[in-house]
Amino acid sequence: MAYNLCSSPSSLYQPLCNTLSASSRDSKPRTLNNNFYHSLKLNTLSPQSRITSLQVTNVSLQEQKSPQEDISKDSNFREKNESSSKSHIWVNPKSSKASILRKSSYDARYASLIKTAKSLDSCSPNKDAVFNILGEFGNKLFEQDAVVILNNMSNSDTALLALKFFQERLEFNREVVVYNVTIKVLRKCRDLDKAEKLFDEMIERGVKPDNVTFSTIISCARFCNLADKAIEWFEKMPSFGLDPDDVTFSTMIDSYGRVGNVEMALSLYDRARTEKWRLDATTFSTLIRIYKVSGNFDGCLNVYEEMKALGVKPNLVVYNTLLDAMGRARRPWQAKKFYQDIIDSGLSPSQATYAALLRAYGRARYGEDTIKTYREMKEKGLSLNVLLYNTILAMCADLGFVDEAIEIFEDMKSSGISPDSWTFSSMITMSSCCGKVSEAENMLNEMFEAGFQPNIFVLTSLIQCYGKTQRVDDVVKTFNRLSELLITPDDRFCGCLLNVMTQTPNEELGKLVECVERANPKLGHVVKLLVEEQGNDGSFKKEAADLFDSISTEVKKAYCNCLIDLCVNLDMLERACELLDLGLTLEIYTVIQSKTSTQWSLNLKSLSSGAALTALHVWINDLSKALEAGEQLPPLLGINTGHGKHKYSEKGLANVFESHLKELNAPFHEAPDKVGWFLTTKVAAESWLESRKLADAVAA
Numbered sequence: 001m002a003y004n005l006c007s008s009p010s011s012l013y014q015p016l017c018n019t020l021s022a023s024s025r026d027s028k029p030r031t032l033n034n035n036f037y038h039s040l041k042l043n044t045l046s047p048q049s050r051i052t053s054l055q056v057t058n059v060s061l062q063e064q065k066s067p068q069e070d071i072s073k074d075s076n077f078r079e080k081n082e083s084s085s086k087s088h089i090w091v092n093p094k095s096s097k098a099s100i101l102r103k104s105s106y107d108a109r110y111a112s113l114i115k116t117a118k119s120l121d122s123c124s125p126n127k128d129a130v131f132n133i134l135g136e137f138g139n140k141l142f143e144q145d146a147v148v149i150l151n152n153m154s155n156s157d158t159a160l161l162a163l164k165f166f167q168e169r170l171e172f173n174r175e176v177v178v179y180n181v182t183i184k185v186l187r188k189c190r191d192l193d194k195a196e197k198l199f200d201e202m203i204e205r206g207v208k209p210d211n212v213t214f215s216t217i218i219s220c221a222r223f224c225n226l227a228d229k230a231i232e233w234f235e236k237m238p239s240f241g242l243d244p245d246d247v248t249f250s251t252m253i254d255s256y257g258r259v260g261n262v263e264m265a266l267s268l269y270d271r272a273r274t275e276k277w278r279l280d281a282t283t284f285s286t287l288i289r290i291y292k293v294s295g296n297f298d299g300c301l302n303v304y305e306e307m308k309a310l311g312v313k314p315n316l317v318v319y320n321t322l323l324d325a326m327g328r329a330r331r332p333w334q335a336k337k338f339y340q341d342i343i344d345s346g347l348s349p350s351q352a353t354y355a356a357l358l359r360a361y362g363r364a365r366y367g368e369d370t371i372k373t374y375r376e377m378k379e380k381g382l383s384l385n386v387l388l389y390n391t392i393l394a395m396c397a398d399l400g401f402v403d404e405a406i407e408i409f410e411d412m413k414s415s416g417i418s419p420d421s422w423t424f425s426s427m428i429t430m431s432s433c434c435g436k437v438s439e440a441e442n443m444l445n446e447m448f449e450a451g452f453q454p455n456i457f458v459l460t461s462l463i464q465c466y467g468k469t470q471r472v473d474d475v476v477k478t479f480n481r482l483s484e485l486l487i488t489p490d491d492r493f494c495g496c497l498l499n500v501m502t503q504t505p506n507e508e509l510g511k512l513v514e515c516v517e518r519a520n521p522k523l524g525h526v527v528k529l530l531v532e533e534q535g536n537d538g539s540f541k542k543e544a545a546d547l548f549d550s551i552s553t554e555v556k557k558a559y560c561n562c563l564i565d566l567c568v569n570l571d572m573l574e575r576a577c578e579l580l581d582l583g584l585t586l587e588i589y590t591v592i593q594s595k596t597s598t599q600w601s602l603n604l605k606s607l608s609s610g611a612a613l614t615a616l617h618v619w620i621n622d623l624s625k626a627l628e629a630g631e632q633l634p635p636l637l638g639i640n641t642g643h644g645k646h647k648y649s650e651k652g653l654a655n656v657f658e659s660h661l662k663e664l665n666a667p668f669h670e671a672p673d674k675v676g677w678f679l680t681t682k683v684a685a686e687s688w689l690e691s692r693k694l695a696d697a698v699a700a
Contacts, residue, residue: 335357501527616657
């Protein structure tokens with residue numbers, strides 16, 4: 001509860017004492033709106049507004065004589081002030097004496113107390129300096145004056161000395177209030193250690209703490225980012241016969257969340273919603289962070305919507321937490337929306353805002369948005385750390401943003417940020433995917449000069465680069481580096497070796513078979529069966545099945561694609577079909593062929609070129625068998641290759657298929673309204689299949 005300090009001292013002290021007495025009788029915690037000791041907003045009205053309010057203020061006649069002079073230190077504080085409030089007169093603001101009366105009012109005294117607080121904040125933190133300033137009041141200081149002075153101070157050292165002064169000279173009616181405002185000063189200074197020591201002093205003096213004492217210390221711990229301390233003080237309250245109020249409970253949602261006690265934090269939040277507590281933006285930020293860490297990203301959005309429904313305005317911390325959550329959830333479109341909300345609300349994005357945006361866009365490979373955010377940061381003079389640079393460069397490497405990556409890499413070095421091994425890895429990966437051998441090698445040398453050894457990712461990229469340019473001897477040389485660096489080949493590295501074999505001339509495959517055997521004996525055995533055309537007794541399919549059973553799920557499709565590509569290169573169509581069938585049986589591939597009453601389709605989007613051509617061969621045979629069995633074809637037949645192009649090449653699967661379908665003289669034509677689809681009609685398909693059957697018969 002805030003109090004009007006414009007009236008006379010006698011009228012001020014009367015309600016204060018009544019409130020204090022009532023508080024001592026009522027052990028229940030007060031609500032936020034009625035808790036005078038929690039808010040301590042004794043300066044609700046500014047001095048200027050108080051002066052204006054004199055137009056309608058009753059001023060005591062005794063004010064002109066400063067009745068406080070007649071109150072001794074040992075007098076009954078309440079009785080004297082109650083008796084002094086009985087006589088008031090109305091002052092005409094147009095009267096010539098109005099200015100004199102105004103100077104004698106409590107407005108002038110309040111202004112003097114504020115000035116004293118400022119003087120104490122700036123004086124030397126020693127007893128003589130503090131006592132000299134307060135000594136100027138003589139015996140004209142009272143408990144309410146002490147509260148006002150301390151409440152407006154911000155220097156913890158001088159505030160503690162001022163408290164000593166008041167304790168030596170005043171008889172307190174409610175000493176806990178004076179302690180509470182002193183603890184409030186310590187909270188301003190983020191000095192939890194002194195606040196705890198002052199609490200101990202209270203107990204030694206026999207002063208019983210109240211809810212405000214605890215809520216102030218708890219919030220002090222919160223401001224100091226000492227959530228465990230906040231919980232410690234919160235759990236002490238019952239031992240002093242105190243029940244936390246809703247403000248304290250709200251603070252504890254944040255504190256429990258920060259120490260990882262999610263169950264308690266969410267339990268308090270559920271209670272907050274039921275009992276309609278007031279929750280601040282910081283508490284909502286903590287709740288969003290709790291849901292983010294647990295991976296419940298929809299929970300983050302629900303908290304945000306509840307926050308808005310309760311009329312709590314999100315601050316920048318809330319928005320930044322949401323941006324980070326949406327980045328982790330790989331929902332860049334929602335991150336973009338929240339960023340626009342920041343702009344629309346008039347808030348200025350901080351470095352943390354842009355960092356969260358970069359992570360959100362970079363992880364989701366939103367290339368244009370990532371580069372735009374990066375440029376905006378540079379325009380505003382905001383710096384990036386090595387992790388943010390690496391996020392951008394990894395995105396550039398994945399999307400083939402070569403020119404942008406080179407620009408950002410050079411900017412990184414000119415900004416004084418030293419690249420780390422991940423930085424070099426991204427740059428080498430990008431050069432390797434482009435087949436730029438000299439650039440990749442130069443970057444590797446720069447990596448060595450910076451004191452970093454290549455890791456398995458770097459060596460994988462180099463092997464890919466040498467394979468793309470068919471430098472087989474360099475592939476072998478790079479492979480041998482693994483043992484020198486004590487690096488164990490993983491499934492992805494072996495997959496890269498396998499992919500290199502699909503690009504290697506047949507006469508040089510033997511050099512790579514040995515490398516594959518050393519890296520993964522099971523894979524090496526399957527590859528050797530292919531290259532040496534062994535396993536015709538049916539053992540090949542069994543060996544391939546054993547291989548797929550031994551490798552991680554993430555690489556199974558890549559291995560199967562590469563093995564089929566290798567079969568196609570070696571003109572071993574039967575083996576390719578065996579592998580495709582095995583892939584379908586093991587559910588490495590799913591729904592390659594689909595049928596409806598109106599259309600039969602061949603879906604090739606996840607297949608390599610060799611695997612796709614093999615699937616086409618199988619599908620054509622299946623269509624021929626269907627016709628021979630008297631089955632009716634649907635009105636429409638289609639092949640879906642997908643419309644994507646390789647990030648480092650203009651050539652995609654659709655381009656490969658367009659030329660191959662022409663070679664087969666197949667009646668499939670690219671659909672103008674469905675990118676990546678090749679369609680034909682039932683009549684055209686049946687005619688083409690019949691012509692193929694006749695051609696095969698003639699050839700036989």
